[in-house]
Amino acid sequence: MAMISEAAVRESRRRMLGDALAIATYALPVGLVYGLAALQAHFTLLDAISSSVVVFAGGSQFAAVGLVKDAAPWLAIVGVTALVNARHLLYSAALAPYTAGRPLKERAFMAHFLTDETFALSVAHFRRLAKFDAHGYWVAAMFIFIPWNIGTALGYLAGGAVDTHKLGLDVAFPAAMAGLSIGMVSGRRDLAAAVGAVAVAVPVGLFGGTSVGLVAGAVFGPFFGLAVPASAGDKSGDRETPEPSAAAGLP
Amino acid sequence: MSLGLIPLAFLMWAVTYPARALPILAPGIERLPSWAVSYLRLAGPAALAALAAVNGLLTADSPPHLAGGLAPLAVGLCVLVVWRTRLLLAGVGAAVVLVAVARSMGVG
Numbered sequence: 392m393a394m395i396s397e398a399a400v401r402e403s404r405r406r407m408l409g410d411a412l413a414i415a416t417y418a419l420p421v422g423l424v425y426g427l428a429a430l431q432a433h434f435t436l437l438d439a440i441s442s443s444v445v446v447f448a449g450g451s452q453f454a455a456v457g458l459v460k461d462a463a464p465w466l467a468i469v470g471v472t473a474l475v476n477a478r479h480l481l482y483s484a485a486l487a488p489y490t491a492g493r494p495l496k497e498r499a500f501m502a503h504f505l506t507d508e509t510f511a512l513s514v515a516h517f518r519r520l521a522k523f524d525a526h527g528y529w530v531a532a533m534f535i536f537i538p539w540n541i542g543t544a545l546g547y548l549a550g551g552a553v554d555t556h557k558l559g560l561d562v563a564f565p566a567a568m569a570g571l572s573i574g575m576v577s578g579r580r581d582l583a584a585a586v587g588a589v590a591v592a593v594p595v596g597l598f599g600g601t602s603v604g605l606v607a608g609a610v611f612g613p614f615f616g617l618a619v620p621a622s623a624g625d626k627s628g629d630r631e632t633p634e635p636s637a638a639a640g641l642p
Numbered sequence: 643m644s645l646g647l648i649p650l651a652f653l654m655w656a657v658t659y660p661a662r663a664l665p666i667l668a669p670g671i672e673r674l675p676s677w678a679v680s681y682l683r684l685a686g687p688a689a690l691a692a693l694a695a696v697n698g699l700l701t702a703d704s705p706p707h708l709a710g711g712l713a714p715l716a717v718g719l720c721v722l723v724v725w726r727t728r729l730l731l732a733g734v735g736a737a738v739v740l741v742a743v744a745r746s747m748g749v750g
Contacts, residue, residue, distance in 0.1 A: 420731055438647040445651040448658050454693050455654060461702070465650055473657035475689045477682045484665035495667065502663035559741030562713050565698030566720035566737035570730045572690035573721050584684040585691035592692035593699055593708075601696040601706055608692025613684035617677070 395520050403519040404527055407512050411534035414508050418535050421567070422542020425452060428564045429543070430550040432460040443543040447536065448506065451475040453568055454605075463602030474609050482510035489514075489523040497525075504532035580616040587615025712750035716741050 422443070429439035434456070442452050451472040458468045482505055490498050512531035517523055550560075576582050588608035596604020698717035700706040716737035724733035744750050 421734075424734060435646050438651070441648045442651045442654070446654045446658060448654075450690055451654060451658065454689065455650070457693055457697050459647065459650075461696075465653065468650060469653045469657055471689060471693075472654040473661075474685050476658040477661050477685055479658065479661040480665060480682060481679065483662050487665045490666050498666045499663060502666050503659060505662040505666075557742070557745060559712075559716070559738040559743075559745060562698075562716040562737050562741050563734050565694050565713065565717050566734045567730065568690050569694035569698060569717045570720045570724035570733040572687045572694055573724045573733075574728060574730055575687040575690065580680070580684060581687045584688040588688035588692040589695040589699075592695045596696045596700050596706055597708070598705070600704065601700055601702075604700070605689075605692050605696045608695065609685065609689035612688025612692060613681045616684040616688070617680055 395522065400520060400524065403516055404524070404530070406519075407516045407527055408530065410515075411512055411531055414512070415534045415538045418508070419538040419542040421449065422539045423546035423549070424542075424563050424567055425449065425456070425539075426543040426546020426548075427550040427560055428453065428456045428546075428567075430547050431561065431564070432456045434459070434547075436544070436547050439543055439547045440540065443540045446472070447503065447539070448472075448476050448479075449539070450571060453564065453571075457564065457568070458602055458605065461601045463605075467602050467606055471606060471609055479505055482507075482514075485514060486510065486517075489517045493523065493525075501528060501532075504529075504536060506532075506535055508535040578622040579619055580621050582616075583619045584612045584616030588612025590615075712741050712744055 425443070426439055429442070434442075442455070446452055446455075454471050454475055455468050458471065483502065486505070490501070493501075509528070509532045512534075513528045516527040516531070520527075572585050576585060588611070591611045592604040592608025594604075595607040599607075694717060696706075698713050699709055701709050719740055720733035720737040722733075723736045724730055727733070741750065
């Protein structure tokens with residue numbers, strides 16, 4: 392492997408820091424929306440914060456809020472969480488060649504902080520350097536972990552002081568989910584999966600209840616995507632391309 | 643003392659952490675068959691679209707009904723804004739402002 396100069400490492404870190412600042416800028420307000428949604432679903436402050444610290448996966452946290460609000464069984468919530476977060480397998484697999492020489496304990500700890508954003512920032516940094524850089528990984532991870540958790544707490548605490556219905560904040564949750572889904576669409580397969588999921592979730596939800604509809608849509612939606620040929624923009628087979636949701640401010 | 647939803651958070655972690663850790667800790671598992679990779683990649687947009695649909699298009703009654711009024715309109719506006727700008731915050735902001743303005747005018 393070619394030697395990388397200290398100057399090149401510093402330049403790559405500086406570039407990553409700029410990208411990380413942009414992500415932190417919208418991770419905080421999206422965390423606010425999550426904290427507010429958790430409040431509306433009757434979470435306690437401790438519930439909301441523990442979720443953001445322990446789970447640290449925005450899409451599934453929003454999903455859990457919706458399911459708790461609908462009184463769905465925990466088994467369904469855990470199943471949806473597993474499905475929504477299964478994409479992390481791809482990120483972890485793409486990082487594995489860079490982390491292979493690191494101690495097992497360090498890799499095990501790093502894994503908890505592997506989100507869309509951490510992956511997007513760190514893999515770009517490692518590729519520039521052609522090697523692993525622990526400093527870079529932890530900067531990437533903390534620039535999403537800290538604002539996400541601060542946002543969660545502030546959203547929860549501020550939410551009780553405002554009339555959320557009057558201010559229209561009750562639509563923030565479904566809007567955020569729809570927007571996040573669209574943010575993940577990079578080609579016709581993603582679009583077919585999302586539209587297929589809606590086409591399954593709504594009728595099943597009407598007859599079987601909202602949580603059954605949600606699980607049915609989440610499980611069967613991807614098959615609609617697999618049924619259509621990939622377009623040029625599709626990233627569905629690309630192991631090293633993070634979800635575009637990384638640009639949406641959710642861990 | 644009630645633990646509330648904290649045990650649920652740990653259960654969610656228990657199904658999330660393996661996806662994050664397994665390939666890093668056990669190199670070789672990254673060689674999933676291509677159909678599995680594609681399915682996993684599509685699960686994200688599908689699950690979140692289903693979530694938006696049941697929360698934005700159905701009522702919270704039991705059994706649920708198709709929702710009318712401002713919520714589906716606001717969700718549609720958010721989709722349009724995010725589609726054009728790729729900014730989630732802009733989309734959610736537009737949806738919230740639409741509903742707030744409509745309600746201040748006595749609509750919805």
